[in-house]
Amino acid sequence: MAGRIVRCPQCGGDAVFAPENKWRPFCSERCKQIDLGCWANEDYRIAGQVSDDEAGAPGLEFPDAPQR
Template identity: 45%
Template sequence: MSEKPETVRVVACPQCGAPVRWEAASRYRPFCSERCRLIDLGQWADESYRVPASPPDGEDAPQ
């Protein structure tokens, strides 16, 4: 019985769009490099990314 070769998923780096193999050997996955990983971290630290929030509903809303 022959085994199927394992297929590796390839994703796009969220920072630059370069292809990244999704496997244990890809040290910075989902990023292609440490540079892209650090750029993303810096954007979080600068609060460039924001999670939208809605005002609370009900009795606990500020008056």
């Protein structure tokens, strides 16, 4: 495999960043699945503003949003 060696975002190990590495930027399928699980569990969050549509939608809870 030819390509640049990068740090795996999950375990910190070496990962080849090339088309031949089907898990890139991760070093393995395991690290990719762990990362996906963290997103699914909402362990990772992207900061942002709540839109007016989202704030009024039933079933959505935003703890920082003002109560109506």
